[in-house]
Amino acid sequence: MIKLVFLIHRYLGIALGLVITLWCLSGFVMMYMQYPEFSSKDRLAGIEVIEIEDCCQLPSDFSDIVIDRFQLEMFDSRLILRLMDGPYQYIIDLLTGEYLTSFSELEISRSAIITAQELELTGNLNLLGTIDRDQWTVFPGFNSHRPLYHFEINDSLGTQFYISSLTGQVVQLTNSKIRFWNWIGSIPHWLYPTMLRQHTSIWLQTVIWLTIASIFLTVIGIYIGLRQYKTRKSRKKSPYHGWGLWHHFSGLFFGLFTLTWLISGLLSVNPWGTLEGRSFAEENHNLKGGYLSFEDVRNFIYSLPGNHIPATTVRLEGYMLDKELSLMAFDSNGARLRLNSSTFNHDPLSDDFFTRTMHIIRPNSSITKSDWITTGDAYYYNHHNMQNFPVFRLSYNDGERLYLDRTSGELVFAVDNERKWFRWFFQGLHRGDFSQLIRKRPLWDLLMWPLMLGVTVGALSGTWLGIRRIVRSAKNPKSFPFNSIPSLTKD
Numbered sequence: 001m002i003k004l005v006f007l008i009h010r011y012l013g014i015a016l017g018l019v020i021t022l023w024c025l026s027g028f029v030m031m032y033m034q035y036p037e038f039s040s041k042d043r044l045a046g047i048e049v050i051e052i053e054d055c056c057q058l059p060s061d062f063s064d065i066v067i068d069r070f071q072l073e074m075f076d077s078r079l080i081l082r083l084m085d086g087p088y089q090y091i092i093d094l095l096t097g098e099y100l101t102s103f104s105e106l107e108i109s110r111s112a113i114i115t116a117q118e119l120e121l122t123g124n125l126n127l128l129g130t131i132d133r134d135q136w137t138v139f140p141g142f143n144s145h146r147p148l149y150h151f152e153i154n155d156s157l158g159t160q161f162y163i164s165s166l167t168g169q170v171v172q173l174t175n176s177k178i179r180f181w182n183w184i185g186s187i188p189h190w191l192y193p194t195m196l197r198q199h200t201s202i203w204l205q206t207v208i209w210l211t212i213a214s215i216f217l218t219v220i221g222i223y224i225g226l227r228q229y230k231t232r233k234s235r236k237k238s239p240y241h242g243w244g245l246w247h248h249f250s251g252l253f254f255g256l257f258t259l260t261w262l263i264s265g266l267l268s269v270n271p272w273g274t275l276e277g278r279s280f281a282e283e284n285h286n287l288k289g290g291y292l293s294f295e296d297v298r299n300f301i302y303s304l305p306g307n308h309i310p311a312t313t314v315r316l317e318g319y320m321l322d323k324e325l326s327l328m329a330f331d332s333n334g335a336r337l338r339l340n341s342s343t344f345n346h347d348p349l350s351d352d353f354f355t356r357t358m359h360i361i362r363p364n365s366s367i368t369k370s371d372w373i374t375t376g377d378a379y380y381y382n383h384h385n386m387q388n389f390p391v392f393r394l395s396y397n398d399g400e401r402l403y404l405d406r407t408s409g410e411l412v413f414a415v416d417n418e419r420k421w422f423r424w425f426f427q428g429l430h431r432g433d434f435s436q437l438i439r440k441r442p443l444w445d446l447l448m449w450p451l452m453l454g455v456t457v458g459a460l461s462g463t464w465l466g467i468r469r470i471v472r473s474a475k476n477p478k479s480f481p482f483n484s485i486p487s488l489t490k491d
Contacts, residue, residue, distance in 0.1 A: 043169060070082060215259065
């Protein structure tokens with residue numbers, strides 16, 4: 001039986017060794033270079049300052065649209081209105097009152113020139129064509145924006161960006177450095193080649209079952225390593241030498257870390273809904289107090305010409321909060337200012353708003369603690385993602401926590417018990433992100449590097465042993481696969 005265990009470990013290792021080694025090596029890159037993401041905040045830097053001249057015309061047939069929030073911003077030097085329903089948008093040209101279901105190449109090209117100027121990108125702008133997806137736009141999150149116009153700027157950085165033909169928004173931006181490091185970082189680490197990642201279900205099952213097989217391989221390896229570690233007549237603890245010795249001892253010392261990283265990596269994709277958590281849609285609805293109506297948007301739009309907005313505003317955003325229209329102004333740096341939706345004066349939320357609404361959000365639950373936090377806690381903090389502070393934290397007797405943004409009053413983050421487990425099993429075990437102290441650099445780097453090097457040595461040495469085994473078997477095919485079974489009594 002034990003010989004079968006050795007054989008399974010050997011040939012499963014040959015099959016999976018290269019994948020695990022790539023996961024390890026690409027992990028070093030991902031410590032310093034993440035997959036490119038052009039966020040809503042990034043998009044603000046490429047938008048013109050709002051001008052409300054010649055405003056505003058509205059269509060007469062959008063009263064049946066469900067409106068979660070709306071945005072006003074410039075596109076191609078004219079003011080447009082975006083009515084948001086989740087990821088979908090209804091776009092209206094406020095100069096003509098027409099719906100804009102898509103944008104022409106000429107309109108997108110003019111907008112791209114403005115975007116490049118606002119982002120201070122120097123160099124000639126070239127349209128490379130339209131695409132449905134490529135390596136940097138393969139996420140399903142781009143689906144509501146396809147097809148995309150692909151632009152290149154011949155600057156020293158090799159900048160490229162993509163503009164949606166449906167929404168007119170810049171949805172991605174990369175440069176040569178980002179693309180290079182991601183080809184040896186996130187793409188092999190997440191198994192993200194376009195030909196695989198574009199098929200979401202196939203990609204997901206590939207990641208799940210490759211990881212499960214790797215976990216099985218690691219468990220067997222730990223068992224063999226412990227079994228083979230014993231004092232012999234020669235006083236040696238291991239029967240191996242050379243690469244085999246490196247693999248044995250690195251597995252003994254770092255096998256558990258390898259196992260935890262594989263398990264936590266598996267949980268990162270929430271296989272079969274594991275640790276996915278709930279949506280908190282009810283709490284969001286209670287906080288908003290309803291949806292925006294046609295009358296809310298119409299009255300606001302018609303009030304624009306008679307009011308003055310902050311001079312640096314590039315986006316106005318309206319949403320419901322406590323049954324009333326709330327208005328936010330954004331500048332190109334991402335700074336936010338809450339305005340009164342009637343007078344357009346600065347209108348910050350009072351502390352009384354938070355103490356009053358915290359009982360409305362979950363009326364039948366007991367609050368154990370409510371307070372302001374400015375530097376983060378165990379669940380809401382800065383590390384890979386930057387968060388807004390301060391936030392109003394609500395802790396409930398069932399262990400769930402809600403976080404309300406100080407400026408907008410919206411629910412920006414929430415954790416239930418499943419998400420808490422996800423936080424520790426993925427962000428803790430996989431990223432070594434256990435506390436605010438450990439997150440600080442360079443302490444985090446000094447902790448992660450030795451652990452990752454140890455795991456990498458184990459994977460790399462095992463891969464090399466597998467390659468050597470294939471070469472030997474090719475030279476002596478008659479004995480494959482039962483040649484050189486490790487001796488169980490070897491001194």
